[in-house]
Amino acid sequence: MGSEAIWLFAQTFTSSFQASCSELASRLKAANTGSVHSIAGEIQALNKRLIEATGRLPSYDQRQCELQLTALDKSLDELRSSTAGKTKFAFKRKVKTPSTETATPALVITPTITARTTYSASRTISNRSNCHLSRSCLSGISSSTDQIEVSITNISGSILNLLPSKDESTLFANIISLSALHISDIQDSILILGHVDGSIMLHNLTNCVVVAGCHQFRMHNSTAVDAYLDIASNPIIENCDHVRFGAYPRELKQPLVTINDHTNLPFLPQDFSHIRATPSPNWRALEQDELVHDWSLSENHCTLQLENALPRPKA
Amino acid sequence: MGLLTIIRKSRQKEREMRILFLGLDNAGKTTILKKINGEDISSVSPTLGFNIKTFIHRKYTLNIWDVGGQRTLRPYWRNYFEQTDAIVWVVDSGDRMRMRDCREELHNLLLEDRLSGASLLVLANKQDINGSLSDLEISEALDLPGIKSHNWKIWPCSAVTGLNLIQGLDWVVEDVAHRLYYSSTNYS
Numbered sequence A: 001m002g003s004e005a006i007w008l009f010a011q012t013f014t015s016s017f018q019a020s021c022s023e024l025a026s027r028l029k030a031a032n033t034g035s036v037h038s039i040a041g042e043i044q045a046l047n048k049r050l051i052e053a054t055g056r057l058p059s060y061d062q063r064q065c066e067l068q069l070t071a072l073d074k075s076l077d078e079l080r081s082s083t084a085g086k087t088k089f090a091f092k093r094k095v096k097t098p099s100t101e102t103a104t105p106a107l108v109i110t111p112t113i114t115a116r117t118t119y120s121a122s123r124t125i126s127n128r129s130n131c132h133l134s135r136s137c138l139s140g141i142s143s144s145t146d147q148i149e150v151s152i153t154n155i156s157g158s159i160l161n162l163l164p165s166k167d168e169s170t171l172f173a174n175i176i177s178l179s180a181l182h183i184s185d186i187q188d189s190i191l192i193l194g195h196v197d198g199s200i201m202l203h204n205l206t207n208c209v210v211v212a213g214c215h216q217f218r219m220h221n222s223t224a225v226d227a228y229l230d231i232a233s234n235p236i237i238e239n240c241d242h243v244r245f246g247a248y249p250r251e252l253k254q255p256l257v258t259i260n261d262h263t264n265l266p267f268l269p270q271d272f273s274h275i276r277a278t279p280s281p282n283w284r285a286l287e288q289d290e291l292v293h294d295w296s297l298s299e300n301h302c303t304l305q306l307e308n309a310l311p312r313p314k315a
Numbered sequence B: 001m002g003l004l005t006i007i008r009k010s011r012q013k014e015r016e017m018r019i020l021f022l023g024l025d026n027a028g029k030t031t032i033l034k035k036i037n038g039e040d041i042s043s044v045s046p047t048l049g050f051n052i053k054t055f056i057h058r059k060y061t062l063n064i065w066d067v068g069g070q071r072t073l074r075p076y077w078r079n080y081f082e083q084t085d086a087i088v089w090v091v092d093s094g095d096r097m098r099m100r101d102c103r104e105e106l107h108n109l110l111l112e113d114r115l116s117g118a119s120l121l122v123l124a125n126k127q128d129i130n131g132s133l134s135d136l137e138i139s140e141a142l143d144l145p146g147i148k149s150h151n152w153k154i155w156p157c158s159a160v161t162g163l164n165l166i167q168g169l170d171w172v173v174e175d176v177a178h179r180l181y182y183s184s185t186n187y188s
Helices: A003-029 A032-052 A059-083 A086-100 A104-121 A168-174 A300-309 B003-014 B029-034 B071-081 B097-108 B135-141 B165-180 B181-187
Strands: A126-127 A147-154 A159-161 A177-187 A190-195 A199-214 A218-220 A222-232 A235-238 A241-247 A283-285 B018-024 B049-057 B060-069 B086-092 B119-125 B154-155
Touching: A003 A032, A003 A241, A032 A059, A032 B029, A086 A190, A086 A222, A126 A222, A147 B060, A147 B097, A177 A190, A177 B018, A177 B097, A190 A300, A199 B097, A218 A222, A283 B086, B018 B029, B018 B165, B029 B049, B029 B060, B029 B165, B060 B165, B086 B097, B097 B135, B135 B154
Parallel strands: A126 A147, A147 A177, A159 A190, A177 A199, A190 A199, A199 A222, A218 A235, A222 A241, A241 A283, B018 B060, B018 B086, B086 B119, B119 B154
Antiparallel strands: A199 A218, B049 B060
């Protein structure tokens, strides 16, 4: 088969495959118990067609088709479990309940776990809005100078500055070393995270600025985020859009942070939602005139600073 | 190639194990493998795709497949299930928010026919970080005692300090060897 014929085949195959998939998807939405069986059969047939076409499709198309099939399978499973109720999952639940009842040692352990959770809950900065948070909110969480993990959740319209400062209230907090951050559900905020001796994990950020030095940076399900990073590995995004990357700002330099003078990004972001040769539409580098230079974040002008720095200021 | 080489090669082949490293993203799968091999861990990027590592451990050749854990990559895990002798499930012990997610992914994995019989080693990673859940807490959170289909064990470990990495690997190799090469472990 000539390359043109292969291309033609791939074209027709992909479009007819897409059509069948969307048709099945719409039928699944309106399906009842009776039609589950026939739909399952058709998904199988579709799967067979795809396997037969292996080698004649571009690998990206092949993957996309596989993904669609998986999605169909999943919604079919959901439909099955909602209509039939006697699935593996339901069966497992039934097994689980008696096992916890019989396992008395588990009940003995429970108190210690609750104690641990409350203890560790103090490492969480959460449920704040419209305020200015400094490193002092880390004080009192640990008596040791160990590497610690901090979770930051549910913050909106705020500035969080974890950089060590000369302020006395943060003296103790200054010696704490952060080694992992788990961050989720942040809106319209500036997060100055400073140096993290490990990885940063972010979920559900909207309209935020993040400044950090770290080993690894992963961001999921977020939109309109400007990330200023000092990082030796590739930062990654997954299921994100309107993300802009920039180098760690010179103005917030810490001894640990290396600043290079590149106008280009000193790191290469990867978009796991766009695994192909073309550039990802979900991120770009910040242009020179878009970079924020004024990082003198005082408590007094919180709203103004947010307005100036956030990627999507309120109109 | 002499006869001895051929014999040696075939014996080596017999003593191969295929181990799959899985877990959510940010668990530390790649970092653990790099640490075990004495490589630099300071610039490990999130895995796009997979890495293969082959090395000898306790007279067994381990073929280790380290597959990326990002959500977009998880549907591809199944491509690596064939002929797997052991699963190493790596957990970020500090990631309280996603323990549920972690439990569901693990239990879904164990339903897979092609993985039936494989030994399961759970590594509660990042124990060097203050605030991480203990192995006991992870065991509860992931409902490990509820696993009857696989021979499992959990080890608290740290990819940064190297704590328990070798011990964990020892357990899993021992467990697979006991199953596959029972006669040969007896005299070796």
